[in-house]
Amino acid sequence: MVDPAIAADAVLVLPSAGPDPIPWEDALAAILGYACARRxxxxxxxGVPEGRWVRVPAYPWSRFDAAGPSTGPDGDVLLGEGLHGxxxxxxxxxxxxxxxxxxSRVDETVLRAAGRPLWALPAEEFSVLDEPGTVGWLLRGIGAAAGAHPGHVLAALHHRHPALVPHLTRTTRRALLPHLEEGDSGVEAVVRRELVANAGAFAALETAVAETTGDAAPTRLRCHDILLWLATTLRWAHALQAGAGVGVT
Structure with missing residues (x-):
């Protein structure tokens, strides 16, 4: 269960998503809206040539977040398609x-992380001063080798390693770039800093989202991705409204 003190008082400070702190309850409602909104x-x-209206999921929660583990390389591509089309x-x-x-680089990243999620890794793992061989250096190399459709590739890799490999798109990467600090190995360093700075709030989000939706348990890394994407693609208000009436069990 979620600590009531978190739900009542916490805010998320995510500079990449905008200048204003996000109330914890709004962050939860936005993610729940992403999970349940229909259009x-x-x-x-x-059989119905005149056509009829149906309501379909507005966001790819059921095709990606609630999807089962990949069954192999073909399944990885299908997961990428589930999120990006x-x-x-x-x-x-x-x-x-x-x-x-x-x-092979993904395997090296997992070995280097040694079972630790991205937010539990030390800052040195995302500093150019400690390269090569760091997690940040390896992740940057994965992005550079992702080909012409990096969103699909990173979606598949995130689904396979949901606590370690961030899912990034052209939109979210652009939002993270202005927040790079001197010595950062890449935008993954920004994601890590925001997760660390809001550790308690994101831990509570993980619990609340899993308890409420019942069909998926996204890590705080995915929660950060969803919040950033909603904020930077002007979908925040729609998701917030759709999730506002969904209560925490």
Missing amino acids: PLRFRSP RLARDAWTDVHDALARVG
């Missing part, structure tokens, strides 16, 4: 090849 879609079929045949091959290409 109308006009659907036509041979279908790929053409040549793009599918590009993502498949990129996942194979970064496989």
Whole structure:
């Protein structure tokens, strides 16, 4: 259960998402909205040629966050598609090849982390002064080798290693870049700092999201990603409204 003191008083200070602190209850409601919001879609079929309205998930929670573990390389690509949309045949091959290409570096990253999640790693792991061989250096190399569809690749890798490999898109990466500090190995350092600075609030978010949705338990790394994406793509208000009526069990 979530500590009532967290729910009542905590805020998240996420400079990458904007200048204003985010009340903890708003952060929870936004993630729950991401999980449960629906949108109308006009659907036509041979049996109903005139068409009818149906309500479909507004966000890819069910296709990605609530999806089971990958069953192999093909399954990894499908998970990437679940979050970022279908790929053409040549793009599918590009993502498949990129996942194979970064496989050894991902294994090195897991070995270097030694079972620790990204937010528990020391700051030195994300400093250029301690390169090469650090987690930050390895993650930067994974991003550089991710090919023409890095969002799909990083989505698959995050689903495989949800506490260690951040999921980044062009939009969220741009939001993180202005917050780099001298010596940072990459934007992953910014993500780590924000997770560390808001450790209690994110720990409570992990618990509350898992308890309320019942179908997925995203790590605080994924919670950060969802909050940042909603804030930087102007979807915050919609997700917040959709999740405001969902109570914590």
